Structure formats: structure tokens, C-alpha cells
Amino acid sequence: MDQWKPTACNLCENNCGIEAKVSDNGEVIEKIRGDNEHPASGGYVCQKASRINYYQNNTDRLKHPLKRTASGGFEKISWDDAISEIAAKFIEVRDTFGGDKIFYYGGGGQGNHLPASYGMSTIGALGGRYRSNALAQEKTGEGWVSASMFGAYAQRGDFENCDVAVFLGKNPWHSHGLQRGRVTLREIAKDPDRKLVVFDPRVSETADIADIHIRLKPGTDAWVLSALIGIMLESQSYKKEWMAERVSAYEEIKSLFSSINIDQYCAWAGVEREKLQELADILSRSAKTSWFEDLGVQMSQNSTLVSYLHRLCWLFTGSFGQKGSQYIANTLRPLMSSNPSLSKRSPVLGVPLLGGMVPCNVIAEEILSDHPDRYRAMLIESANPAHSLADSKSFSEAMRALELSVVVDVAMTETARQADYILPCKTQYEKAEATFFNFEYPKNYFHLRRPIVKPPVDADVLTEAEIHARLVEKIVEIPTEITALKTVVKKEGLVNFATHFSNFCRENPSLNRLAPVILYRALCDTLPEGCETAASLLQVTQYVADHESESIRRAGITGETSAALGVALFEKIVASPRGVTFSIDDETSSWDRIRTSDGKINAHIPILIPEIERLSEGPINITNKDFPLVLSAGERRPYTANTILRGKEWRKKDVGGSLRISPDDASNLNIETGDSTLLSTPSGSVQVLVEISERMLPGHISLPNGFGLDSMTDSKGLVRTGTATNDLTAASDRDFLAGTPRHKQVPARLAPVI
Ligand SMILES: Nc1nc2c(c(=O)[nH]1)N[C@H]1C(S)=C(S)[C@@H](COP(=O)(O)OP(=O)(O)OC[C@H]3O[C@@H](n4cnc5c(=O)[nH]c(N)nc54)[C@H](O)[C@@H]3O)O[C@H]1N2
Ligand SMILES: Nc1nc2c(c(=O)[nH]1)N[C@H]1C(S)=C(S)[C@@H](COP(=O)(O)OP(=O)(O)OC[C@H]3O[C@@H](n4cnc5c(=O)[nH]c(N)nc54)[C@H](O)[C@@H]3O)O[C@H]1N2
Ligand code: SF4
Ligand SMILES: [Mo]
Numbered sequence: 001m002d003q004w005k006p007t008a009c010n011l012c013e014n015n016c017g018i019e020a021k022v023s024d025n026g027e028v029i030e031k032i033r034g035d036n037e038h039p040a041s042g043g044y045v046c047q048k049a050s051r052i053n054y055y056q057n058n059t060d061r062l063k064h065p066l067k068r069t070a071s072g073g074f075e076k077i078s079w080d081d082a083i084s085e086i087a088a089k090f091i092e093v094r095d096t097f098g099g100d101k102i103f104y105y106g107g108g109g110q111g112n113h114l115p116a117s118y119g120m121s122t123i124g125a126l127g128g129r130y131r132s133n134a135l136a137q138e139k140t141g142e143g144w145v146s147a148s149m150f151g152a153y154a155q156r157g158d159f160e161n162c163d164v165a166v167f168l169g170k171n172p173w174h175s176h177g178l179q180r181g182r183v184t185l186r187e188i189a190k191d192p193d194r195k196l197v198v199f200d201p202r203v204s205e206t207a208d209i210a211d212i213h214i215r216l217k218p219g220t221d222a223w224v225l226s227a228l229i230g231i232m233l234e235s236q237s238y239k240k241e242w243m244a245e246r247v248s249a250y251e252e253i254k255s256l257f258s259s260i261n262i263d264q265y266c267a268w269a270g271v272e273r274e275k276l277q278e279l280a281d282i283l284s285r286s287a288k289t290s291w292f293e294d295l296g297v298q299m300s301q302n303s304t305l306v307s308y309l310h311r312l313c314w315l316f317t318g319s320f321g322q323k324g325s326q327y328i329a330n331t332l333r334p335l336m337s338s339n340p341s342l343s344k345r346s347p348v349l350g351v352p353l354l355g356g357m358v359p360c361n362v363i364a365e366e367i368l369s370d371h372p373d374r375y376r377a378m379l380i381e382s383a384n385p386a387h388s389l390a391d392s393k394s395f396s397e398a399m400r401a402l403e404l405s406v407v408v409d410v411a412m413t414e415t416a417r418q419a420d421y422i423l424p425c426k427t428q429y430e431k432a433e434a435t436f437f438n439f440e441y442p443k444n445y446f447h448l449r450r451p452i453v454k455p456p457v458d459a460d461v462l463t464e465a466e467i468h469a470r471l472v473e474k475i476v477e478i479p480t481e482i483t484a485l486k487t488v489v490k491k492e493g494l495v496n497f498a499t500h501f502s503n504f505c506r507e508n509p510s511l512n513r514l515a516p517v518i519l520y521r522a523l524c525d526t527l528p529e530g531c532e533t534a535a536s537l538l539q540v541t542q543y544v545a546d547h548e549s550e551s552i553r554r555a556g557i558t559g560e561t562s563a564a565l566g567v568a569l570f571e572k573i574v575a576s577p578r579g580v581t582f583s584i585d586d587e588t589s590s591w592d593r594i595r596t597s598d599g600k601i602n603a604h605i606p607i608l609i610p611e612i613e614r615l616s617e618g619p620i621n622i623t624n625k626d627f628p629l630v631l632s633a634g635e636r637r638p639y640t641a642n643t644i645l646r647g648k649e650w651r652k653k654d655v656g657g658s659l660r661i662s663p664d665d666a667s668n669l670n671i672e673t674g675d676s677t678l679l680s681t682p683s684g685s686v687q688v689l690v691e692i693s694e695r696m697l698p699g700h701i702s703l704p705n706g707f708g709l710d711s712m713t714d715s716k717g718l719v720r721t722g723t724a725t726n727d728l729t730a731a732s733d734r735d736f737l738a739g740t741p742r743h744k745q746v747p748a749r750l751a752p753v754i
Pocket of ligand 1: 176200204297635638705
């Protein structure tokens with residue numbers, strides 16, 4: 001029997017196609033290799049993929065539904081009782097305080113986005129309005145700027161075909177974010193006609209091979225990008241005609257940068273003007289420029305403003321909507337809403353819900369307030385916010401303050417330990433799964449993975465789809481007409497079913513939010529075994545068939561009507577366990593996806609103009625004599641993967657997660673590599689092991705992401721490895737608009753432990 005089975009790596013958003021060799025008993029992933037036939041990754045994997053069995057089999061695996069006891073421990077409970085009790089308690093919260101007090105957090109991580117669709121059915125059935133997930137602590141500022149300028153999420157660049165690749169606060173060598181990351185980076189670095197540019201205070205592994213490394217002081221990107229635009233204007237090297245034709249309100253914007261003191265801005269950032277001039281010259285020679293911003297600027301000073309300045313750089317360099325430049329991808333389903341309005345607000349603090357999500361940094365504060373409209377119950381799924389959000393302690397406290405908290409996960413996490421009920425689910429290798437991280441262009445791919453292993457024999461676990469179907473059925477009465485539609489699938493086929501179903505939803509808009517669960521019940525008998533959780537994709541494929549039919553048809557998917565096209569796409573996805581090319585764009589596709597009123601790119605975002613003007617006052621110094629260092633709390637390293645892999649066995653290097661420090665700072669503090677030191681920030685103190693690193697700028701120290709997990713061991717009980725960064729961060733340290741945390745610049749102090 002061929003035990004090599006196609007699936008994907010779930011350790012970062014790239015989801016590289018892999019083949020997994022499974023043990024004879026069907027429970028263990030013994031070996032991994034890249035899947036050469038995968039349409040997006042073509043056999044590429046990084047060193048982390050071989051560690052996937054640590055996700056599948058580990059001592060933290062949840063195997064039974066659990067309920068908190070009066071004494072604060074957990075006891076086993078049957079699925080029937082768990083579902084009945086949880087549904088009854090949610091209903092009680094709804095009837096007492098209102099359904100909008102029930103909050104949904106999470107719904108998917110780096111490898112699994114199908115649960116969110118089913119989770120939204122449960123929340124919809126209860127009348128929930130507020131939700132959030134990790135995007136609202138990193139990408140919502142970027143998403144909103146994009147929505148304001150393009151009416152869509154314009155985020156990615158065509159790195160495969162660019163002449164110049166610019167990484168702003170992004171270290172793709174380790175964090176990836178582009179397919180076949182290291183191959184693509186090496187190709188650019190080796191080609192004398194192409195340039196690799198990195199903005200980073202550290203000499204990151206990407207900076208190691210870069211042509212230009214802008215080694216700015218932490219938190220000064222806004223000044224450097226403004227100076228770059230100033231230089232392009234001064235030397236008249238920007239794309240005038242291109243802008244005149246395609247960009248609205250660019251004259252107003254120009255005047256903001258034409259009078260800035262470029263030398264002063266460069267000095268504030270610690271960057272030589274000549275280096276920016278060299279970059280401006282390179283950018284003026286080609287519009288095939290691809291840019292990528294990530295956490296180094298998104299979890300940083302002025303993060304929403306930097307997302308704006310970054311996009312203004314695309315405009316001044318004319319790099320949008322052509323081969324080798326920025327594009328708007330056909331993502332099958334957008335990760336967040338592209339509504340630029342600021343009118344939707346959170347109920348307690350009244351902060352704007354960018355991308356439709358409550359900023360992560362205010363959730364605990366809102367719960368812990370005495371405001372009558374505070375959230376009262378929470379469903380947390382596939383996320384570990386009591387570890388991943390700023391000031392973890394207050395998030396845990398907030399969970400305990402709720403009337404009800406329910407966690408759906410595969411592992412006993414820091415968040416699960418705070419819950420009233422814990423519902424264990426099948427892992428991403430035990431059920432059909434997929435993500436909507438489909439950002440490629442012009443060809444785009446989708447991968448519905450099939451289950452490849454069985455749950456352990458002693459595990460009583462369900463898929464999220466089944467959990468939510470059971471909850472929804474307890475909460476609302478599903479109309480009999482809709483349950484009857486099940487027979488239509490068998491008698492008349494999927495196309496007729498899809499047509500009936502969308503008509504029914506149109507006539508009964510209140511049922512729209514229940515659609516994923518209804519589809520799951522209707523289709524589960526007809527889908528191939530193990531693919532049942534794919535049912536909600538039918539709603540997604542119907543939507544893209546209606547809105548993106550040309551790109552879908554170019555990918556060879558056919559169907560006479562829109563319903564037939566959506567069904568053909570759905571069937572192709574289900575029949576392609578190694579992934580499928582579902583969309584092929586042409587040179588006009590990005591322009592067609594712009595949703596501004598005049599079809600042009602809007603350069604003017606009024607609320608951010610005073611922020612640009614304020615830059616002339618210089619950077620705020622966040623350090624002082626008590627906290628003289630700048631800590632970046634959460635760097636991506638070779639053996640970090642958020643909190644998807646727990647325990648320490650999976651790491652081959654840097655097992656304890658050392659704090660990196662420059663040789664100068666280490667010598668001033670008289671510390672050596674391997675020393676234990678006390679790291680303090682205004683929020684807390686922890687002991688850390690240090691590692692002297694030439695990569696660090698004096699004054700800048702850095703801790704890795706994803707450490708400090710409490711993991712069950714066979715012999716020593718619960719053991720924590722490394723530092724939980726969010727014991728050191730403050731939720732109030734956040735962007736003025738997006739509310740995203742400033743984890744890259746936490747004021748800190750270090751002292752030797754004697
Ligand atoms: N190995 C690994 N890969 C991952 C993950 C993981 O945990 N491990 N997580 C995934 C996730 S969820 C995400 S969001 C991405 C994040 O991917 P990245 O954003 O690339 O990851 P980081 O290492 O957090 O930050 C990138 C860089 O920002 C730099 N930086 C710090 N301060 C500043 C500053 O003020 N300005 C500038 N310009 N740069 C600064 C840091 O030195 C660092 O090199 O990675 C994904 N990939
Ligand atoms: N200080 C600091 N904090 C950070 C960061 C940082 O750089 N610095 N990085 C931030 C970033 S960018 C991100 S994206 C977040 C990530 O933080 P979170 O969004 O909280 O998620 P992960 O750590 O990826 O954890 C994923 C969870 O999903 C569970 N899980 C895995 N598979 C399944 C499944 O099939 N079903 C269910 N129901 N659950 C499953 C895992 O056990 C785990 O609990 O962390 C953020 N936190
Ligand atoms: S780049 Fe590495 S961690 Fe990311 S999906 Fe591919 S193999 Fe997994
Ligand atoms: Mo992330």
C-alpha cells in the first residue's frame with residue numbers, strides 16, 4: 001500500500017504541498033517530503049516541515065470534552081451533555097444580555113480556515129455581532145489603508161518577476177510569506193540585474209544576501225519612507241505620467257513631502273542619505289518593483305501610517321498592476337472586509353472595527369470594564385489568545401470574568417486552561433482542511449487537503465463542522481424546507497441544489513449565516529469520505545463564480561451558468577488532493593478589482609495627513625534611564641511556529657529561545673552568551689538566557705516568538721520552555737487607529753542575575 005499521502009504543511013501561511021509517509025497503524029506521520037506536483041510550491045519545503053508529527057502526536061493533545069469543576073480543575077463530560085449545556089448557557093446569555101454580547105475569537109490559524117465558516121453559523125444563530133482574530137493584531141491597519149486607497153486588499157508583489165524586491169520589516173528567509181521563499185530570494189540576490197532591498201534594524205538572514213540593507217533605528221520607518229519619497233520628488237525621479245493617469249488626489253500628497261528636511265529625517269532614523277538616494281535611483285529605473293511589509297512595521301511605531309507611506313511608495317514608483325509589481329489577488333474568499341468606513345465601533349471603548357474585527361488589544365479591557373454593553377460570553381476556536389495577545393494575564397483574567405467561555409482546540413493550551421468548557425477536535429491531518437491564504441498572481445491556487453491519519457484510538461474528537469452543526473441545531477429550529485433540500489442533491493444533482501439553495505437564502509436572508517452548517521448537513525452523504533468538512537466551500541465557489549468568472553474560466557473550469565461554474569470549481573477542488581489552479585488573471589485583473597468611486601487609486605487618506613505632518617517633530621524616544629533598551633518581543637527564527645508546535649522536543653536549535661543582544665550592550669552589562677539575566681519591561685520581569693549576536697544593533701534586543709508554552713511532559717508534569725513574550729507587553733501600547741500592538745519596540749532593561 002502506498003503510504004505516502006499528499007497534504008500540506010500547516011506551520012506557516014505558505015502551506016507548502018507535502019507528501020507524508022504514514023505509519024502502518026495510520027496514526028503517525030513518519031516522514032515528510034516536498035510534493036513536486038503541488039501547483040504552488042512545486043516540491044519546496046523548509047526545515048520545519050519535517051517536524052509536523054510533533055503537531056499530530058504530542059502529550060498536550062485533547063482527547064475528550066472537558067468541563068471546569070467548582071474547584072478549578074476539569075472533568076470529562078460526554079459530547080451530548082457538553083453540547084446541550086453549552087447551547088443552554090449561550091441561550092441564557094443571549095436572553096439576559098443580548099446575542100451581541102457573545103464574542104467569536106479565532107476560527108483558523110496558519111493551516112485551517114474552514115472552521116471559521118461553521119463557527120460563524122453558531123455565532124449567527126445566537127445573534128452575535130463582534131468577532132476578532134490574530135489579523136486584528138497585525139494586518140488590520142494595512143487592510144484598512146488598502147481599502148481606503150484601492151477599495152480592496154492590495155498587499156502582495158510579484159516577486160518571481162520583479163526587478164527590485166523590497167522587504168519592510170519582514171525577514172522572509174525565516175518567515176516565508178512567498179512561495180518557494182529561499183529559492184526566490186536567492187534568485188533575486190544572485191542576478192546582477194535584480195536588487196534585493198531590506199529595511200531592518202537587525203542584520204536579518206534576508207539582509208545577509210541583500211544588495212541594499214537600510215539598517216534603520218527601530219521604529220523609524222515612517223521617517224525613512226518619507227525621506228525616500230522626498231528624494232524621489234527632489235530628483236524628479238518619480239512616475240509623473242503614470243500617477244496623473246491612475247491616481248487621484250496625488251498633487252495634495254506631493255506637497256506634504258516636497259518641503260521635508262530630508263537630512264534631518266535620515267539622521268533621526270540613523271540612515272545615510274546616500275543609501276536612500278541609491279535606492280531612489282534603482283527604483284526610478286524599473287516599475288517592476290515588489291514590496292512586502294510585515295511585523296517589523298505592523299507591530300511598530302506609526303504602524304498604520306507606515307502602511308500608508310509604503311503604498312504611496314508604490315504610487316511614486318509606478319509599481320502596481322503590471323508584471324513584477326504589486327497586484328490585487330483573486331483570493332477566493334477575502335480574509336477581512338474591505339470597507340474603509342470607520343463608523344462601526346466596539347461597544348465599550350468605541351474604537352473602530354477595521355476589517356470588521358475588534359482590535360485584539362482592547363478585547364480584555366472591554367470585558368473587564370463595568371460597561372453594560374461589555375461582552376459576556378466567548379467562543380474561542382483555533383487560537384491561543386491567552387498567550388498570543390498583548391498582556392496575556394489580563395486576557396486570562398477577562399476569560400474568567402465571562403459568564404461563559406468555550407474553547408475548541410486540538411491541544412491543552414494556555415487559553416484552554418482558562419475555559420469553562422473545552423471541546424477537542426480532529427487535527428488538520430485527521431479531517432479535510434484548507435486555508436484562504438491564496439495570494440498568488442497571475443495564477444492562483446487552492447488546496448483542499450484530505451485526512452491522512454486517524455485520531456488516536458482513545459480519542460473522542462469531532463470536526464468543528466460537526467460541533468457547530470450540533471450546536472446550531474440546539475439553538476435554532478432549521479426550517480423543514482431546507483432540510484428537505486438534501487434530497488435535491490441526490491435526485492437532481494449539485495447544480496440544481498446550488499440554485500435552489502441560493503434562491504432559498506435570498507428569500508430568507510436570516511438563514512444566510514447558517515448556510516455553512518446547512519450545507520454541511522445537506523452534502524455530507526454525497527461528498528467523498530473524509531471530505532465532509534469541505535461542504536461550506538460550495539457557498540464560496542458560488543460567490544467567486546458570480547464575481548470572478550473570467551479568471552476562473554481561464555483556469556480551464558467550465559460551466560454554462562454561474563451556478564454550474566461554481567459547482568464545477570467546487571467539484572474540481574474536492575477531486576484534487578494535491579491542490580488546484582483555480583484562477584488565472586490577466587494584466588487588467590488587478591485594475592478591475594479596484595473598488596474606488598472613480599476607479600483610480602486614491603492617494604489621500606484624510607485621517608493620516610496630520611500624522612505625516614507630525615513627523616517633522618521627530619521620533620518619540622520610548623527609552624529612558626529605567627528602560628534604556630528597545631526589546632523586539634517576537635522574532636521569527638528557524639524553529640518557531642507560533643504556538644502550533646508545543647513542547648521543546650521539536651526544536652533542533654535555540655531550544656530555550658535566547659534573547660539576542662549586540663556585543664556592545666553585552667560588554668557594557670558584562671554578560672556572556674549563555675548567562676541568565678533578568679529582563680524587565682514596564683509590564684513585568686522574567687529570567688532569560690542571552691546570546692551575543694552581531695546581528696543586533698546596539699540598544700536593540702530581541703526575543704523569539706512562540707516560546708513560553710506550558711507543555712505536559714511524561715515525567716515532570718507541566719514544563720515551560722523559554723519566555724512568553726506577552727508577559728512583558730502592554731495592551732495599551734497600540735496604534736492610534738488600528739489598535740495593533742507595538743511589540744517590536746517595548747522599553748526594556750537587562751540586569752545580570754548573580
Ligand atoms: N519560522 C517562522 N515563520 C513564521 C512564523 C513563525 O512563528 N515562525 N509566523 C508566521 C506569522 S503568523 C507571521 S505574521 C509572519 C511574520 O513574519 P516577519 O514579519 O518576517 O517576522 P518577524 O521576525 O516577527 O519580524 C520581521 C523583522 O522585523 C524586524 N524589525 C524589528 N523592528 C523593526 C523596525 O522598527 N523596523 C523594521 N523595518 N523592521 C523591524 C525584525 O528585526 C525582524 O527581522 O511569519 C510567519 N512565518
Ligand atoms: N509578543 C508577540 N505576540 C505575538 C506575536 C509576536 O510577534 N509577538 N505574533 C503574533 C502573530 S503575527 C500571530 S499570527 C499570533 C498567532 O496566535 P494565535 O492566532 O493565537 O494562534 P497560534 O499561536 O497560531 O495557535 C493556533 C491554535 O490553534 C490550535 N489548532 C491547531 N490546529 C487546530 C485545528 O485543526 N482546530 C482547532 N480548533 N484548533 C487547532 C493550536 O493548538 C493553537 O492553540 O500570535 C501573535 N502574538
Ligand atoms: S515555508 Fe516551511 S513552515 Fe512554511 S509551509 Fe512551507 S514548509 Fe511549512
Ligand atoms: Mo501572524
